[in-house]
Amino acid sequence: MKQEVTYDDAAGVEVIKGHPHGDVTRVAEAAPADGAGCHSGAEMADAARMAGQSELLDKFKADYPMGPHDKPQSMCPAFGSLRVGLRMKRVATVLSGSACCVYGLTFVSHFYGARRSVGYVPFNSETLVTGKLFEDIRESVHELADPDRYDAIVVTNLCVPTASGVPLRLLPDEINGVRIVGIDVPGFGVPTHAEAKDVLAGAMLSYARAEAEAGPVAAPVGGKSTRPTVALLGEMFPADPMMIGQMLAPMGLAAGPVLPCREWRELYAALDCSIVAAIHPFYVDTVRAFKAAGRPVVGSAPVGYDGTASWLQSIGETHGVSAADIAAAQNAVLPAIRGALAATPIKGTITLSGYEGSELLVARLLIESGAEVPYVGTACAKSPWSAADAEWLAAKGVMVKYRASLEDDCAAMEAVKPDLAIGTTPVVQKAKELGIPGLYFTNLISARPLMGVAGAGSLAEVINAAIGNKDRMGRMKAFFEDVGAGDTAGVWEGVPNLRPDFRAQHQKKLDKAARAANAAQMI
Numbered sequence: 172m173k174q175e176v177t178y179d180d181a182a183g184v185e186v187i188k189g190h191p192h193g194d195v196t197r198v199a200e201a202a203p204a205d206g207a208g209c210h211s212g213a214e215m216a217d218a219a220r221m222a223g224q225s226e227l228l229d230k231f232k233a234d235y236p237m238g239p240h241d242k243p244q245s246m247c248p249a250f251g252s253l254r255v256g257l258r259m260k261r262v263a264t265v266l267s268g269s270a271c272c273v274y275g276l277t278f279v280s281h282f283y284g285a286r287r288s289v290g291y292v293p294f295n296s297e298t299l300v301t302g303k304l305f306e307d308i309r310e311s312v313h314e315l316a317d318p319d320r321y322d323a324i325v326v327t328n329l330c331v332p333t334a335s336g337v338p339l340r341l342l343p344d345e346i347n348g349v350r351i352v353g354i355d356v357p358g359f360g361v362p363t364h365a366e367a368k369d370v371l372a373g374a375m376l377s378y379a380r381a382e383a384e385a386g387p388v389a390a391p392v393g394g395k396s397t398r399p400t401v402a403l404l405g406e407m408f409p410a411d412p413m414m415i416g417q418m419l420a421p422m423g424l425a426a427g428p429v430l431p432c433r434e435w436r437e438l439y440a441a442l443d444c445s446i447v448a449a450i451h452p453f454y455v456d457t458v459r460a461f462k463a464a465g466r467p468v469v470g471s472a473p474v475g476y477d478g479t480a481s482w483l484q485s486i487g488e489t490h491g492v493s494a495a496d497i498a499a500a501q502n503a504v505l506p507a508i509r510g511a512l513a514a515t516p517i518k519g520t521i522t523l524s525g526y527e528g529s530e531l532l533v534a535r536l537l538i539e540s541g542a543e544v545p546y547v548g549t550a551c552a553k554s555p556w557s558a559a560d561a562e563w564l565a566a567k568g569v570m571v572k573y574r575a576s577l578e579d580d581c582a583a584m585e586a587v588k589p590d591l592a593i594g595t596t597p598v599v600q601k602a603k604e605l606g607i608p609g610l611y612f613t614n615l616i617s618a619r620p621l622m623g624v625a626g627a628g629s630l631a632e633v634i635n636a637a638i639g640n641k642d643r644m645g646r647m648k649a650f651f652e653d654v655g656a657g658d659t660a661g662v663w664e665g666v667p668n669l670r671p672d673f674r675a676q677h678q679k680k681l682d683k684a685a686r687a688a689n690a691a692q693m694i
Contacts, residue, residue, distance in 0.1 A: 222336025238574025251367030265290035268329025373456025400427030405451025470556030515631035519590035525612035526550035548575030
């Protein structure tokens with residue numbers, strides 16, 4: 172008799188079987204398939220509307236209009252809101268979604284340095300369609316709500332719970348003094364993970380505004396500023412807020428909190444600002460909360476010579492600063508910026524694309540440094556807060572593509588054949604296949620100061636070093652020509668057995684199916 176070899180006792184573990192729990196046959200067919208997720212096109216959105224989520228989806232459609240594609244082309248959008256919550260002190264995060272989605276999100280969050288656990292409320296078809304999932308979520312937040320450990324708990328619905336209408340709005344606003352913030356971040360409603368940051372940041376700011384309107388709230392740890400502050404909207408390099416504070420000082424202003432923030436009480440300090448600087452332009456819901464509090468909003472950012480001059484002018488005029496003080500602030504920093512730009516020139520043609528929201532700002536800085544930038548693609552939507560940047564770039568002959576797809580970015584790079592391609596991972600991969608040097612926007616460009624004097628000279632070294640590798644890239648491409656591409660991709664001990672007849676036959680089937688689909692559309 173054959174004996175099975177085992178290495179542990181996993182095979183002997185008792186498997187818990189499901190048991191009947193009400194009549195689920197009536198609604199089981201309407202439940203979205205687990206794992207369908209953001210790449211199921213309109214099916215999940217239709218299911219969400221049938222589940223009573225029309226108001227939520229209409230809000231997403233207005234705040235984050237879709238582009239030429241109807242599904243995310245970057246990582247899961249919920250990663251953006253997850254990062255916002257994980258970076259805050261005394262804030263717990265709970266995810267409700269398909270197990271595969273939660274695994275991917277938690278893996279990436281820890282890859283990017285999260286040092287805390289992510290809560291997860293699992294479900295199956297039965298608990299999803301009977302409403303038991305919502306009961307499980309409510310029970311989990313009640314168990315988690317310890318005021319000695321947390322100021323707030325963020326509960327996030329991913330695609331499937333949102334499409335099924337799991338009503339996080341019915342969760343209590345607070346439990347034992349711990350705030351409960353429930354949000355939906357479905358991939359079929361929120362196009363990018365940048366805009367998912369806005370979903371949570373806006374929800375938190377609205378919650379904090381209601382608290383401030385109801386009565387006294389906690390003061391910032393460092394105390395209240397003696398000068399009017401400018402709240403900074405958008406994740407930035409740590410040195411940037413300090414540079415902005417120095418530039419604002421001659422006008423009698425100070426840099427306020429940066430949103431998304433690091434702890435809850437900073438939300439109150441942000442609401443107490445005099446002006447909001449929308450450094451990143453995609454925070455639609457957060458700007459709405461600031462405007463509801465009566466705070467004016469100024470777009471663009473102090474990047475380069477022209478950008479810094481116009482931004483200081485806009486900030487000063489919005490706050491009612493005298494022309495003399497505005498000129499003093501400009502004169503204190505602009506000569507140094509001009510000198511830094513002249514001392515660190517960038518020579519070469521660059522195509523630029525990304526999904527961080529700061530693509531237009533980086534393009535301005537590159538152009539003022541001497542680079543030629545014919546194309547800028549951003550995954551974010553057109554916004555009034557980046558309109559000044561778009562106009563400046565257009566005057567320089569730059570094509571700006573909002574809601575740019577991967578295909579747009581690659582087509583621009585292939586057409587321009589730049590000295591350097593800055594973009595997302597697949598764009599950089601494609602560039603290197605073509606023998607073009609490439610830099611990953613998020614890790615190598617966003618991780619540098621951009622504002623003021625520090626920003627003026629921050630990009631030249633890495634950019635010029637990458638452009639200098641063009642000849643080496645060409646030699647590498649020539650050396651590996653036709654290796655590992657097309658039919659020879661992979662590892663082969665011999666020559667692949669090519670069957671062009673099979674390929675031609677399969678292509679005929681594809682062409683026939685395409686003709687049938689076109690005919691059906693005409694009917």
